[in-house]
Amino acid sequence: MSEPSSPAIERAAAPRSAAQAAPKRARNSAKTKAAILAAGRVEFADRGFEGARVDAIAERAGANKRLLYHYFGNKEELYSAVLLDAYQEIRRGERALSLDQFDPIEAMDRLVRFTFRHFLANPWFTKLLSTENVENARFLKMLPDIPALHSPLVGQIRTILERGHEAGVFRRDVDPIQLYISIAGLGYFYVSNMATLSVIFEKDLASVSMVQEREAQAVAMVLDYLRTKPR
Structure with a gap:
């Protein structure tokens, strides 16, 4: 039967897990932003500003539309x-x-x-x-x-x-x-x-x-x- 882990060990391990998670989130964030920008290029180039749709950009980028608004604010800011x-x-x-x-x-x-x-x-x-x-x-x-x-x-x-x-x-x-x-x-x-x-x-x-x-x-x-x- 294995010994239970001590609270001290658990506390020591927690900061490392958090530190490891942060770069992963940062990488995912950068990847998502890049995908949205690339999708925006295509949509705005093909349909112009007025004809472009945020839903289409999010779908093309494989991103949640809420994330698109979170990173870029609105359609005008994304186009900019x-x-x-x-x-x-x-x-x-x-x-x-x-x-x-x-x-x-x-x-x-x-x-x-x-x-x-x-x-x-x-x-x-x-x-x-x-x-x-x-x-x-x-x-x-x-x-x-x-x-x-x-x-x-x-x-x-x-x-x-x-x-x-x-x-x-x-x-x-x-x-x-x-x-x-x-x-x-x-x-x-x-x-x-x-x-x-x-x-x-x-x-x-x-x-x-x-x-x-x-x-x-x-x-x-x-x-x-x-x-x-x-x-």
Whole structure:
């Protein structure tokens, strides 16, 4: 017959059990939030803000709707969180490029390719941006983190342009914001209009060969522009 456990042992074991449970709850919480954000991306991208349903997002995420409201408050706050997460993701990818280690031409080449491929790999992103433009950026205006997210990107592009000018390979009169808008536009337009353009020109723009051709065209256009001397 085994001896009963002593109260001292039980008391000593209790804190360890609680400590072990806390990280598990934290992990589950992070996993649930991530699943809700991913489901929100799809729902908001496919149906827009007005057409999206919280019930559908919760079901797609495999989460209890009460948890969704607990973590994100309401539909508006969830949409704002999805929007912020989308911008944070592309900014993380840009930082991971570590462009400062490359010469100016190579750095700009890599930035153009990354931006093009990000839109291509994440078609939901173009849809989400279209939704927010339909909303006249009313949710984006209320996100305090957005300026801080984009400022480093503009600074990085400005540095690449300055290094390129000093090396004698880039023109001087290039606005980094205008340049980035052009870079983003080359990828955004292609992806967001892929279906209609494929029909109009009777070409499968989603084919590997067409995508590769378009990416090379985007890089060439940006680099040729940067090398062009103003009249």
